[in-house]
Amino acid sequence: MQDFLHVLGALITLAGSVFLLLGGLGIFRMPDCYNRLQAGTKASTLGTILALIGIGLFHPSWFGKLLILAFFVMLTSPIAAHALARAAHASKVPLSEKTVVDKLAEQETL
Amino acid sequence: MADTLIALAVVITLLGNFFSILRLVKGPTAIDRVIAIDVLTVTSITIVVVLAHFGGRSIYVDVAIVYGLLSFLGVLAVARYSEKGF
Numbered sequence: 416m417q418d419f420l421h422v423l424g425a426l427i428t429l430a431g432s433v434f435l436l437l438g439g440l441g442i443f444r445m446p447d448c449y450n451r452l453q454a455g456t457k458a459s460t461l462g463t464i465l466a467l468i469g470i471g472l473f474h475p476s477w478f479g480k481l482l483i484l485a486f487f488v489m490l491t492s493p494i495a496a497h498a499l500a501r502a503a504h505a506s507k508v509p510l511s512e513k514t515v516v517d518k519l520a521e522q523e524t525l
Numbered sequence: 526m527a528d529t530l531i532a533l534a535v536v537i538t539l540l541g542n543f544f545s546i547l548r549l550v551k552g553p554t555a556i557d558r559v560i561a562i563d564v565l566t567v568t569s570i571t572i573v574v575v576l577a578h579f580g581g582r583s584i585y586v587d588v589a590i591v592y593g594l595l596s597f598l599g600v601l602a603v604a605r606y607s608e609k610g611f
Contacts, residue, residue: 418527421526421527422526422527422530424527425526425527425528425530425531425534426530428530428531428534428575429530429531429533429534429537431534431571432533432534432535432537432538432541432571433537435537435538435541435568435571436537436538436540436541436544437541438541438545438564438568439540439541439542439543439544439545439564439568440541440544442544442545442548442560442561442564443544443545443547443548448554448556448557448560451548451557451560452560455545455560455561455563455564456563456564459564459567459568460567462568462571463567463568463570463571466534466538466571466574466575467570467571467574470574470575470577470578473527473578474578474583476583477577477583477586480583480586480587480590481574481586483590484570484574484586484589484590484593487590487593487594488567488570488593491593491594491597492563492567494597494601495563495597495600495601495604496563498600498601498604498605498608499556499559499560499563499600499604501604501608502556502603502604502605502607502608503554503556503607505607505608505609506556506607506608508554508556
């Protein structure tokens with residue numbers, strides 16, 4: 416039973432690390448700053464939560480602390496991304512050429 | 526078996542960190558670099574927790590919590606500064 420839990424936790428941690436790799440790849444490959452925020456924040460949040468749960472299966476006595484950490488990451492990562500996106504738009508970072516609509520700029524010109 | 530899988534997970538995570546560092550070096554604007562630092566710190570939380578697992582010390586998990594809190598505050602401060610100045 417314990418071995419099964421350990422292998423399950425290791426597999427969940429491996430899945431989380433694959434999401435972290437995809438987040439890093441998205442940050443490197445995406446065309447502009449807003450797309451990079453989208454790719455990096457979402458993938459790295461999910462990957463971190465999966466890895467924390469996977470380690471928690473190894474050490475049941477740490478599970479509460481790791482759950483608090485996962486909840487904290489889930490709470491703060493979108494807030495930081497939102498603030499960064501607003502800051503990029505306010506300091507006039509150019510959008511990529513494929514962008515179709517910019518609702519925030521339309522709202523400001525009204 | 527399980528520890529080997531976790532070591533493989535650390536290698537994959539460090540590969541992701543490598544791409545983030547490339548963006549941190551390359552990034553055309555300052556906001557791009559802040560995004561790269563944000564993702565690097567969130568990724569480092571995972572690495573610190575895995576270190577806690579390999580060392581068998583639960584105090585490192587507290588280190589990860591404080592690290593996440595400080596990185597959040599830092600990114601928020603930079604975002605607020607470049608939005609309208611202090």
